[in-house]
Amino acid sequence: MPLALYALTAGAFGIGVTEFVIMGLLLDVSADLGVSISAAGLLISGYALGVVVGAPLLGALTGRLAKKTLLLALMVVFTIGNLACALAPGYWTLMAARVLTAFAHASFFGVGSVVATSLVAPNRKASAIALMFTGLTVANILGVPFGTWLGQTYGWRSTFLAVTLVGVVAFAVIALLVPRDEPAAADDESSEGALAVLGRRPVLLGLLTTVLSWVGVFAAFTYLAPILTRISGFSEAAVSPILLVFGGGLVAGNLLGGRLADRNLVPTVVATLIALSAVLFLMTIAIHQPIAAIIAVGLLGAAAFATVAPLQMWVLEKAEGAGQGLASSFNIAAFNLGNAIGAWLGGFVIDHGPGLGAVTLVAGLVPLAALAVVLLAQRLERRAIGSPALAQC
16 A cells, blocks of 8 residues: 555544543533533534535545645645644634634545546556545544543643644645646536536435434444443443454454455445344343443444445445545435434334333444445446446346
């Protein structure tokens, strides 16, 4: 893999830390700014909203920029946003800074996916995407725990200052290692250009598949801590080490999904969705036995991130041409939309449904809906091109 890919990985690491580290600092932020814990929790929702809004907004404004120029601009936004978080005098300025930072999220991963695939041979494209997303998985394993410790020890602002430095380093390595490219020509913004790609049925079905798959992931992941303590019988102190097992699964599943997708994309999308659903169903039983619960948590991490590179690559292939960057960014927004809906669904099951023990069971049904969308998309495409072979779609 070329060194430029590791520059993208560095940027992904910083973005991953800034997205998730706030979860471990909610008590510190709420105490320092004089707001409730639930209000501090809205800083997570605000970031997710910024990701969803940032994808179409920046996509429309930056479609003709050279991709390297856009990546550098996004890292500037990311760095300034984190510095603003560190210096925020109050809650609403912190919220605004979080939303600003989130604007860089979807576009960075979206454009970064396109750049990553351009740096490697055709049979390594999904692996290149997976390598970039490794920065996100490593952020969960190493960056978030360290950032949480730093914030709890030296104040939550120190964490955002540290992430600001990560942004500076990421900017430097992207500037040094990512090759130059030419800006999009004016005629690329035609009816078949960047914005028009979002009206294509295969792309829309791909985005819907991503949303549904990650509704299932986050319906379960959001409530892992209460599941492990109230059902599996672990102490609260044991949750963090168990989440490291989840993080290890993320890394392994991410790289495996990319490698399999390089060999045969559509069967990998199908297989990873089936695996995700199966793991969630098995968790419904496994969470009642401590050792089995730990194994299931690791398998959930692997199954969840095994879907990422295949789903991202699938949308890229369906977009093709000038609209790839925008479609790719929208797919990142689709992951985050799935996160938000999944957290709501899990809470609904707990408050109004069968209860905490059934969260993983209900979550396991949603990837099956994503699988149905994939099969529908393949059927429509076979009908359109007159081919009976699934592998040719």
